[in-house]
Amino acid sequence: MQHPEVLIANFKAYGLSPEAAKALALIAEAPKILKAGAKLIEEGYAAPGLHILVSGLCKTYRTLPNGAAQTLALMAPGDLMACSAYVLDRAPSHVIAVSACSVVLLPRARLEPLLDLYPDIARTLWRMTAREMSILQEWMVGMGRRTAAAQLAHLLCELIERLPARRTDGQHCCDLPLTQMELADVMGLSPVHVNRVLQQLRAEGFIELSHGRLNVLDWNRLTKAADFNAAYLARTPEPVRVGS
């Protein structure tokens, strides 16, 4: 599948009209390939356009004076990257590739005219940003009010939903190229504690996780333990639609 097709399909999934989606795909530059760990956007940097992740996993994070890091977002294929760096014209935080990635740029000079031409595009980008915010809010609930185990379980549920996953009855699995240290930075915990909570989830038969591969053994039980409800991940205004 060509990149333009992927882009078009993605925008359509957010409810954008086919013509507008095609117009967007046409202004996209050739995808950039990033190696794991490569920095895409540096804090303070002025964004040359809007980045969209095509494949791989990226993250946004902030570092503190004491050296600690907090991950602010994980980006899955189809996600906008650092849209605030685009709208605010200045990146408030770093964006780096977690695994090998392919990223497409919609250059500002070509995107802006399209926003004028197809007002639906702005609506869609706005909606994509709102979805990103929903995810952030869910993380916040986890950090503030869930136990570490529930928070981790919830995060894993979310990642199964967001990342390309193979889903069979009961068993769901996906590639998860995150180290325990990276998980810790997402959840605001220490790596050691993540390790312990992970073992807890393994011991209770919820999941398997090793070698960058996550396998959820009992989806129902895990979502219940995590109090997980996928509604916040919806891409379209209407309550989740099924089929095409």
Place this chain on the structure above:
Amino acid sequence: MQHPEVLIANFKAYGLSPEAAKALALIAEAPKILKAGAKLIEEGYAAPGLHILVSGLCKTYRTLPNGAAQTLALMAPGDLMACSAYVLDRAPSHVIAVSACSVVLLPRARLEPLLDLYPDIARTLWRMTAREMSILQEWMVGMGRRTAAAQLAHLLCELIERLPARRTDGQHCCDLPLTQMELADVMGLSPVHVNRVLQQLRAEGFIELSHGRLNVLDWNRLTKAADFNAAYLARTPEPVRVGS
């Protein structure tokens, strides 16, 4: 000052053109007055339009099965309220008035045509949403990686910047109608601990806080202790501009 003027000034502060701002103000319904504690938006509710806070303080929060609550946003005058409830057509969380509020509604049926007519409006609303997200991210850094004292100090700095405040050299103060329990729900802490950390900040001469009034005694020292940098609160794309 009439509500339309307030609205117009606010949108201009976000960089919107005067004509578009005026057009927006024209479609606004008469302001609704809310009593403290009144529920504006209920989870799951379909938003009839976009709400903008004119005066007072509101909050968005989620509750968990165990009864705990997590505040997801505080809204100051000029802020969009629950924009995801508008774009996603379904509120993912509750919005209630913390103090007596005045709220204006831009009805969907009148706002949508404006989005087509003035593409800059969508850009501005998108930018407002991005700013809200920046605030959320900053909160997340606090919850995950700052000590409770630094987190609280940071929050107070933010509120001084966002809420109507009287600022004299060194001393800054504003009305802060939040109970310690509410502060706890914002920060993901227990009310008891908030109380203790608050006393710590008082003891060190950073602040006074009582009877719904916050007084920052030493702004420089507080911002330093909180590692506070107001850049994330900027409303316009360009690095903070001074004057009109």
Place this chain on the structure above:
DNA sequence: CGACGTATTGATTCCAGTCAAATCCCGTGG
């Protein structure tokens, strides 16, 4: 094989939560 990053384990400390009581504050009504 050696080396470095990652994962695991154990021991200990400490920050923050919980429980519970006392006090304060303020509005209300007798």
Place this chain on the structure above:
DNA sequence: CCACGGGATTTGACTGGAATCAATACGTCG
């Protein structure tokens, strides 16, 4: 004007979850 009541704040004692420190295994790659 004062007694009452309920929420908010404060305090203390105790518990517990997560951090920290430190050492050991594991694994992958040159």
